[in-house]
Structure formats: C-alpha cells, structure tokens
Amino acid sequence: MATTPKCKKRILENDSASPSPKRARKDLSLEEKINLIEDSDKIPKLTQKQLGEKYGIGCATVSDILKKKEFYNKQYADNSTGNKKRFTISSKYGDLNDLLFKWFTQARAKNIPLSGPILQEKALHFAKELDLTDFKASNGWLDSWKSRFSIAHFKVCGESGDVNLETVNNFLSRIDTNVQDYQPEDIFNCYETGLFFRALPDKTLAQKKSACKGGKIAKERLTVMFCCSAMGEKLKPMVIGKARKPRCFKNIDVTNLSVIWRSNKKSWMTEATFLDWIKSVNRIMRLKKRNIILFLDNATSHSHEIQLSNVKLSFLPPNTTSKLQPLDLGIIRAFKARYRKKNVKPSYIKH
Known part of the structure; x- marks a missing residue:
C-alpha cells in the first residue's frame, strides 16, 4: 500500500527519535520516605508526579510509600537511625534480640x-534463661x-569517657571569675604533645583485595609544647629532643631556630625544663608590661609552687584534658596533619 507524504514524514520522525533514557533505580532511605510523606501533607498539596520528580522516583513508588505511611512512621519512631533502606519485620528470636540490645545499651x-x-x-x-x-x-x-x-564496629579512642562531667562543669562555672581581670589577648593556654617525627601514615588507599603491608613503625619521639592566646597570638614553640645538638643542626646556631630547642635523655618535659621556659615567658611579659593568665594541665612537670610577677598559672582539674584543654580540641591535630603532609612530600616526589 502506498504511503502519503504526510505518513512517510511521520514514520521517518518516529524512526529517528532516540528512546527515552531508562531511569536509574533509586532506593529511598527511611528518613527520605518520611520527608516525602510530610511533603505530601503540606499545603499547597503536591501531586504524586511532583513528589516523584522531587525525590527522583516514579509515581507508582510514590503511591506505594503513601499507602504505607503509617508503617513507615512507626519504623522511624522505633529505629535508632533513619538511614536504613530496608527493615526486618519480625524475627524468630525477637525477645532475645531485644533483651540483648537493652543489655548492650546499658x-x-x-x-x-x-x-x-x-x-x-x-x-x-539469655537464650538459656528464655529456654531457647x-x-x-x-x-x-x-x-x-x-x-x-x-550496630557498627568502632575503634575505642580518646580519654573523654573517663572524665567526670561534674568536675568539668564546676570548673567552667568559675572560669569567668578567673579571667575577669584579663583581656582576651592576655588569656593563654599551653600544652605539650608527643611527635613521632619519622612515622609514616598507617592508612593508605589501595585496590580492593590487594595486600596492604608496611615496615616497622618509626618510634623516634620529640615532645613539642605550644602556647597561644585566646586571640591567636603564638609564643615560640618548644621542642624537646634527646641530643643537645643533633647532626642535622651542624653549622646551625640553635638560638636562631624558629623554635626553642631543649634536650634530655628521654625527650620528655621535666620540671626543670618547664621552670626555665615559664621564667623566660615571665621575662618577656615583664618587658612588654603585660600581665597574663596561663591555663595548663596538672602534669607532674608543671610546678605548682612557683610565683611569677607577670604570669598567673591556672591549672585544669585532673583528668579533664580531653574536655577542657583548648589546644587538645583540634589545634594540635591540625599541626600534626600538616607536619605529616610535609614529612611525606619528599618521598612521593622522589618516587
């Protein structure tokens, strides 16, 4: 049968048109389903097509979610997270599971x-008690x-779990009184940390199923002490090593370094080293005609008996460093991250 020019044109247009792309499958989390249900109840009311376009799903899926909204609301109220996409409805050992979870949370x-x-x-x-x-x-x-x-597996880290929160709150309630005679630029904090200066990163990116092996962990250690004010003024850091003048300091005047270099057999902070440092800080403040308050922890190397003319020492309560020590709440970590980056840079440039 002969085709008319108009029909022929329609056939050619249909043949040349590309098929519409198939929509990728998308599973909404429980929280997203709850948001969709809430959006459907808002005024002006959205159509199911509009809801589907907003959440990237089909109209049929929207309809199914709205039909089961009571079920999803109950799941959201009962579960500890809204990020899960599928939930088990019942279990043969439901009582035992609930009993174990209660014990787990306690x-x-x-x-x-x-x-x-x-x-x-x-x-x-529990199974024995329930006769299972x-x-x-x-x-x-x-x-x-x-x-x-x-439930997920996490590494136990930090000391915050051993902190007495009542002690922390009592100290915080008194801090305004302690600093009322000082301007923010005269409120200082100092803290020392260990630095494994030759250690390489202990994590790496690798292809799946490939072995990730490393060598011995470098354990050479320095102690670094930082001191800064509430306004960001930084005093020269102190670094404590084992050698009085390491080989890398050959032909270098130690007094001209950008840090204060000290040494002892274990590269630790000692009472004598701390007294020498705090007296030098007091001299600097006396020359500048400044009176400052310095917050520091209760380490045994930090002498409580010394009296200074221009520096008032205020000690944090014992075992509260992880909650009250400002330098331990991100500043030292940022320093170590930048140090590690600069430390490994020569090695990956060479290779």
Missing part, C-alpha cells in the same frame, strides 16, 4: 568495650542482629 552507657564474641556469649546466656534450646549464636545471627539495631 553496657555502652558505662563505656564498656564490647566485641562480637562477648555479644554471642551474652546471647547464649535451638539458638546457636552463629556469626550469621550476629550479623543480622547488628544490622537490625544499626
């Missing part, structure tokens, strides 16, 4: 470190339990 509230084998042993104990004779506490059950309650 133990972590006391900062008790827990591992998989400990949880499995405790689960077997067929419960095995397998690795598969443990993975399922951790997924159900959003």
